[in-house]
Amino acid sequence: DQQVKQNSPSLSVQEGRISILNCDYTNSMFDYFLWYKKYPAEGPTFLISISSIKDKNEDGRFTVFLNKSAKHLSLHIVPSQPGDSAVYFCAASEARTGANSKLTFGKGITLSVRP
Amino acid sequence: EPEVTQTPSHQVTQMGQEVILRCVPISNHLYFYWYRQILGQKVEFLVSFYNNEISEKSEIFDDQFSVERPDGSNFTLKIRSTKLEDSAMYFCASRAAGELFFGEGSRLTVL
Numbered sequence: 001d002q003q004v005k006q007n008s009p010s011l012s013v014q015e016g017r018i019s020i021l022n023c024d025y026t027n028s029m030f031d032y033f034l035w036y037k038k039y040p041a042e043g044p045t046f047l048i049s050i051s052s053i054k055d056k057n058e059d060g061r062f063t064v065f066l067n068k069s070a071k072h073l074s075l076h077i078v079p080s081q082p083g084d085s086a087v088y089f090c091a092a093s094e095a096r097t098g099a100n101s102k103l104t105f106g107k108g109i110t111l112s113v114r115p
Numbered sequence: 116e117p118e119v120t121q122t123p124s125h126q127v128t129q130m131g132q133e134v135i136l137r138c139v140p141i142s143n144h145l146y147f148y149w150y151r152q153i154l155g156q157k158v159e160f161l162v163s164f165y166n167n168e169i170s171e172k173s174e175i176f177d178d179q180f181s182v183e184r185p186d187g188s189n190f191t192l193k194i195r196s197t198k199l200e201d202s203a204m205y206f207c208a209s210r211a212a213g214e215l216f217f218g219e220g221s222r223l224t225v226l
Contacts, residue, residue: 043217107157
C-alpha cells in the first residue's frame with residue numbers, strides 16, 4: 001500500500017537549470033510533508049518541510065509546493081548544482097508533533113545534475 | 116551540530132543469530148524511531164518509541180524485534196533470530212518536534 005508515491009525513479013538535469021521532483025499521496029489524513037536528501041552510505045538528511053495550511057515554503061534554492069486538492073507536492077531546486085546529485089525522498093505524516101507522528105516515505109527519486 | 120550516532124556501521128551475522136544495533140539519539144529529543152531500507156527499496160518504518168514505551172510499530176516489527184532504552188542515552192534495536200531477509204540498512208532517528216534527524220545507518224548482512 002503506497003501512501004506516498006514518487007513515480008519517477010530518476011531525473012537528470014543540467015547544472016544551473018531547475019530540478020522539479022514530484023510526489024503524490026493518497027492518505028487524506030497527512031498534513032505535514034517533508035523532503036529528505038540521501039547520499040549513498042549515509043542517513044537521510046532533512047531538507048525542507050511544509051504544513052498543510054500552506055501551499056508554498058521556500059528555503060534558499062529549495063521550494064516546496066503543496067496542492068492539497070490534488071494530493072500532490074513538488075520540490076523545486078533552482079539553480080541545480082552537481083552537489084545536489086542524490087536520492088530525494090518525499091515523506092508525510094499525520095501530525096507534525098505527537099508520539100504517533102511517524103513518517104511514511106516514498107521510494108525516492110535519484111537526481112543527477114550534469115556539470 | 117548535534118547528531119544521531121549509530122553503531123556498528125556494518126555487521127555481518129549468520130542466520131539465526133541475535134543482533135543488537137545501537138543508537139545514541141540527539142540529547143534533548145524525546146521521540147525515537149527505527150527505520151530500515153532494503154537495498155533498492157524505500158525507507159520503511161519499523162517502530163516509534165516515546166516515554167519508555169513503543170508508541171507505534173509496523174507489520175515488519177514482529178516478535179523477533181525489540182527496542183530498549185536501557186539508560187538515558189542509548190536506544191537499541193534487537194533482532195532475536197536473524198533471517199536472510201533482515202539484511203538491510205537500519206536507520207535510527209530522533210526528534211523533538213517536526214522533522215526527524217537520522218543517523219548514518221547500520222548495515223546488517225545476514226548470511
